[in-house]
Amino acid sequence: MGQGKKTILIVEDDSILSSLIKEYLEKQDYNISTEPRGDCAAYRILEESPDLVILDLMLPGKDGLSVCRDVRSSYKGPILILTAKEDDMDQVAALEMGADDYVKKPVKPRVLLARIRALFRRAQSSPIVNSSEKIKHFGILEIDSSSRVVRLEKEKISLTTLEFDVLWLLASEPGKILSRDHIFNSVKGFDWDGTDRSIDMAISRLRKKLKDSSENPLKIKTIWGSGYLFVEEAWN
């Protein structure tokens, strides 16, 4: 499930620190992007709408406080200020400006993580409504993503989680070639290592369960050197 990971934008001009935090948080299973410039930060926050923003105060282009003020009215996620400035009045100003936390450098990664988690616990945000279609029909095949049930000629087929996810993805774009790379990424949420053949296996097991011949597959075709393709017309 790709949607699972939370995204965090780190706005920080010290690239060493920035990538240090990035690495640490990536290990904790967050999706991290970084931005060194203050004047680009506001734009990117609104554009990417990350689940959380880590914001430095002293930045080239525009200071963090202004960024915070500028985005606060439209960006609803938590903003965590991370800065070396010692002044208490900055802290007060930032918090009043709409920041949710103010942490002084240097900070232990473990502490930063705990604070991030506390903010997420409170925010609990996920207003992204999945308005896309929940049920797909292709002749004798029916796929229901809210109950995760697949029927073939009205008969229920029991698929595993991975098999279902792959089928749903392919069926979402019938007639289009999807690379292993892309399938892997969409289904697992992280990148393909190039040697993994789990997708091959999932396809193989899917074909068997969907009664598609493997030597001459009509329903899920192999595009040699490119990937796989769901054939819409094959289910009648």
Added chain:
Amino acid sequence: MGQGKKTILIVEDDSILSSLIKEYLEKQDYNISTEPRGDCAAYRILEESPDLVILDLMLPGKDGLSVCRDVRSSYKGPILILTAKEDDMDQVAALEMGADDYVKKPVKPRVLLARIRALFRRAQSSPIVNSSEKIKHFGILEIDSSSRVVRLEKEKISLTTLEFDVLWLLASEPGKILSRDHIFNSVKGFDWDGTDRSIDMAISRLRKKLKDSSENPLKIKTIWGSGYLFVEEAWN
């Protein structure tokens, strides 16, 4: 609990500091009560349900961390830890235990106020989910959250607190995958340690009571590697 003044409970054994903060915050138009003992704190938090709690860690009777853990599942307001302890691990532990902020003494009143305000801002805007809907119907299943009664084909099913909370949460978002992490967090109020299997057990017991087959669950499905999902269509 009216719209008027917000109430804050200060749990702090140093009576000088305690009344200092009390005075300052009263000037800012908050309603303050104080409690010096740790072992009485949990009781008073649940009894008075203040809008926010300021909690010291080193307390007579019972330490603040335990207080935090004990009340977290039923007390939903912000908890701010205010302590002289310097140890980073205490900070991490407190935040993971469900605290919302961790401030080191000594702190300027102005800073404390700013942090309190930031917490209130979040608490207010955080979506209280079930203010409207108190009863859910899914075919033969009926869940009443005001009386905490569950009926299956009109027959009353007796669920434990945890089981009910988990069921209610899942049924609040049918067709959506909820991770153990998320379920644990919502139900207990603090973070999952990664080895705990209480949610698995709750699900297992729920399935049994709701007469869902365990080898091939139709009503509460397992999404391998991700979590669980409530199937709306399975109750007809």
Added chain:
DNA sequence: ACATATGTTCAACAGACAATCACAATAAAT
């Protein structure tokens, strides 16, 4: 056409994760 390199399938195995039992620890009730 032939050999060679590269991409794909599949069976069998191994490791990771989940379900469940029986029991221990904890909390609640008496």
Added chain:
DNA sequence: ATTTATTGTGATTGTCTGTTGAACATATGT
């Protein structure tokens, strides 16, 4: 303080998924 109910834990079993290697298929170069 004792009993009872609820929740968490260790061990076991089963299920899902990824890996390996051999066989097979498709493309490329000579």
